[in-house]
Amino acid sequence: MSISPQKTIIILKHDAVARGLMGEILKRFERAGLKMVAFKFIQAPEDLAVKHYPSDDVWYRTAGERTLTEYKEKGIDPVKELGTADAVKIGKLIKKWNVDYLTEGPILATVWEGYDAIKVVRKLVGSTKPAEAAPGTIRGDFSIDNVELANALKRPFRNLVHASGNESEAENELDLWFEASEICNDYFRADQDMMFKAGV
């Protein structure tokens, strides 16, 4: 494990904005001791949202197969629900809904810094599916959306926030969403030394 601070991207998606949950969500990361180093309230252009998700058949197939497995477990007919049982086609549908979600209205894009920030942030955010997200996590506390319901209504599955999944995702997303000039990490949190410095 690296002992230098990591950067990670957190995007408060439009449901978080429209529901007035931005402050509540930012507070949780601040309270944990993470340092916010970028913040911008933007309407994501479609091409950017398209680049945010992978566009290769491997990704499509994996995403589609995940859905097919779940449908099988729940006895849902994919052809009836989605018009196809082809994993790649389903993966493309999922990507389209994800892109719609990122572009459906203004979002708050932020960058945070801290030791093991990627893992810490994902822990605070909670499981992708709100029904599986623990109480005390952002998704567990503020959402109950359901993938099958979203698919049936042909709308995005909404889970309030996006957080980078690993170091390479974080690096790619940092390049994609932010200019170097937008990163304001040249400051110290008031409580930083008490939290991290030896011999305070």
Place this chain on the structure above:
Amino acid sequence: MTKKSLSHLQATIPGFERVVVGVKPDGVKRALVGEVLRRLEMLGLKMIAGKMLVPTIFQAKGNYPDITTSDGHEWMVNLGRKTLATYKETERDVVADHGTNNPEIIGRRVYDSLIEYLISGPMVIMVWEGHLAVSQARALAGATAPAGALPGTIRGDLSFDSQVLTSAQGRRSLRNVVHVSGAVDEALQEISLWFGTEAEFNDKYIRTDHAAMFGQI
């Protein structure tokens, strides 16, 4: 501001306003950005722009009256007069601290410390909108000096800095967590200053609770 940047609400709601709210460097360092946003959101104001930046000297100066004009100069001298009044109230010797009791010289020092404070670290600058947004946001922020701001306000709950403390320590500015535009016309100037004259706002959305709060809009 261009016409297309005006919200559809602006035409129909009397007293529809926009206000600049900034979380100042002390608020950012103390990790109070979320808390400030939460309070504005809970009141029902709608965010339409926001960014984090370290202000340039130009932006920091633009946030206050222009002291090269006669009105701005008078405002600056008045800062000095307020400092003199604080020394008098607290029965302390201003000449011992400042080497002078000239309000113009002291006012200039206070002014310089305001600018120094704003450029001392990142700020989060935002635009919020709603009915009478300027007075609503000002009420939420509380009195300028946190020590005198009521509990329940941002400054009253999150600090107790005061002019007595700042003048006792010589040359630092009052740290009061947030900046809020003073009036509707100031808000328009500050929007141009921080976001440019051609800024386009992300205002084409409706808060989910607005219909319940204000009826169908």
